[in-house]
Structure formats: C-alpha cells, structure tokens
Amino acid sequence: MGKLLLILPLLVGVAHAQHAPVVGAAHPEALFSSPDPKLHRNKQTTLRIVRDLLEAGHWEDAPKYLTQRYIQHHPGVPSGLKPVMDFFSGMPKRPIPGPTEWKTKVVAVVAEGDLVVVTTVRELRDSAGKPYTTAWFDMWRFVDGKADEHWDGAEMPTAARAGS
Secondary structure (H helix, E strand, C coil), X not given: CHHHHHHHHHHXXXXXXXXXXXXXXXXXXXXXXXXXXXXXXXXXXXXXXXXHHHHXXXXXXXXXXXXXXXXXXXXXXCCCHHHHHHHHCCCCCCCCCCCCCCCCCEEEEEEECCEEEEEEEEEEECCXXXXXXXXXXXXXXXXXXXXXXXXXCCCCCHHHHHCC
C-alpha cells in the first residue's frame, strides 16, 4: 500500500502533464533535399508523393512516383499501383500547394540508404475533447527512384479490431 501511495502522485502528474506541441516547418519543401544525389532523388520523389498525391489528390501522376508492385503496409489500403490509385481516386483534386502553402505540417524528412521517413504533425483530441498534437511517421523504400514500399503507424478502425 505504501508503494502505491508513493506512485499515485506521479500518475496524477502524468495525467495532467503539459507537452510541447509538435510544430511543422515553415518551409517544408526545404526538408526534401540532400547533397547526396541518390538521397536527393528519393527525397524529391517523396515530396511529390506527400504534396502532389496525398495533399493535392493528383493520383493520375502516381505512376511517375510509385512502382507497379507498390507494397502497402497500411492495413486499410491494398498493395499494387492500380489498387492504390483506385483507393485514393475519390480524393478531391486540389491545386498543388506552393512552398509555404502546405496543409500537411512536415516536421522532418530523413533519408538513409533506400529509405525516406517523413514526420508530420498529427492533431488529435483527448478523452475530454481537448486538442493536442503528436507526431505521425510515414516511411517509403525506393527502387530506381520510385517508391516501392510504404509503412505508417495506422491501425484498423476500432470496430474492425474488436471483431477480430
């Protein structure tokens, strides 16, 4: 019982802890650059995936940036170029944003070997409805300058998980 009394104030403090908000870069396109030619090419392709496809909905351009076999590890999206294009075809098409007009708030872009990881701001609400920010990660593996595989932290919707 004594140990619990010692830990309880710590747990209460954690529940009410303040955190530093996650903030995106003012000029996100500048993050998609590298002095290494291969890493630069992969980062530039990632820029187009994030900006042109995911943000602006220009999925007709996906064959420029994704391989035919594009392996998708997101649990709700099928693998393969055509299935991915079909899945996202319902997105509204918007003008490609300018360098400082992105809705996607990019925090960091890291490239190593054939991988590029993009960290973005994720805005959520706690159980009381209060907004907070956290980080989201997407990672792509590249083959010959095109994304061949994708990972993120997505989970199946709660109802689908409950039934499994």
